[in-house]
Amino acid sequence: MGEIGNGEIMHIHTKMRETGDHDDEITHRTVSVNGIKMHIAEKGTGPTVLLLHGFPELWYSWRHQISYLASRGYHAVAPDLRGFGDSDAPKSRDSYTMLHIVGDIVALIQVLGEEKVFVVGHDWGAIVAWNLCMFRPDLVRSVVALSVAFMPRDNLRKPLDTLRLVFGDDYYICAFQETERAEGEFARIDTKLLMKKFLTYHDPKPVIVPKDKGFSTPPEKEIVLPSWLSEEDVDYFTRKFERTGFTGGVNYYRALDLYVSI
Numbered sequence: 001m002g003e004i005g006n007g008e009i010m011h012i013h014t015k016m017r018e019t020g021d022h023d024d025e026i027t028h029r030t031v032s033v034n035g036i037k038m039h040i041a042e043k044g045t046g047p048t049v050l051l052l053h054g055f056p057e058l059w060y061s062w063r064h065q066i067s068y069l070a071s072r073g074y075h076a077v078a079p080d081l082r083g084f085g086d087s088d089a090p091k092s093r094d095s096y097t098m099l100h101i102v103g104d105i106v107a108l109i110q111v112l113g114e115e116k117v118f119v120v121g122h123d124w125g126a127i128v129a130w131n132l133c134m135f136r137p138d139l140v141r142s143v144v145a146l147s148v149a150f151m152p153r154d155n156l157r158k159p160l161d162t163l164r165l166v167f168g169d170d171y172y173i174c175a176f177q178e179t180e181r182a183e184g185e186f187a188r189i190d191t192k193l194l195m196k197k198f199l200t201y202h203d204p205k206p207v208i209v210p211k212d213k214g215f216s217t218p219p220e221k222e223i224v225l226p227s228w229l230s231e232e233d234v235d236y237f238t239r240k241f242e243r244t245g246f247t248g249g250v251n252y253y254r255a256l257d258l259y260v261s262i
Contacts, residue, residue: 054123
């Protein structure tokens with residue numbers, strides 16, 4: 001399992017990447033943290049703010065916030081978390097426990113030469129942020145968590161058992177446990193259409209995916225992008241996930257019973 005606070009820390013290289021229309025002044029580099037290579041996007045000088053994305057997202061989810069924070073005197077840093085984008089994606093779900101993922105962030109903070117950072121997380125990034133605060137509160141100035149509130153672990157029942165009990169086997173996280181119901185279906189649907197479905201989904205109800213419909217079910221009507229999401233933005237996500245697939249991100253859900261605060 002990944003070590004918290006340790007890990008090989010070495011700058012690998014710095015280079016500009018193909019990143020879309022929103023980050024002309026955002027710089028990109030790859031660093032070595034906790035045994036993997038991690039891609040980070042950054043801009044600005046001053047106190048560091050770490051921006052941690054969720055599923056199925058990338059550093060690119062924070063493109064506007066990076067520039068805004070930099071303009072306000074902060075050093076904004078958004079990594080592709082392990083399993084996503086241009087960062088390494090170990091194949092085994094056993095490499096995606098919170099000890100591994102938080103270990104990556106602890107090592108990243110050391111790479112950045114910081115004693116403390118501000119942390120903002122969305123979705124899985126929020127869970128990572130909460131766990132970072134628990135494991136290494138000495139490294140965190142303050143935390144902002146979007147979409148996922150802190151939920152202490154129930155020592156009497158495993159997370160997946162709880163989710164099946166409450167929502168059933170067709171709840172999306174339970175469905176993600178089966179390769180054919182996750183990667184199998186993702187491989188059969190146009191990736192750009194899938195990304196549009198993911199990125200525009202806003203139904204507050206639990207996400208239930210009946211086996212007779214599945215993730216790849218065509219939308220009932222044309223997906224209209226909101227004002228804050230362009231076709232070019234969707235294309236960026238599409239290119240990255242077409243290259244990497246979704247297994248890295250899905251492994252976060254498959255490691256739920258191994259170690260997570262939920």
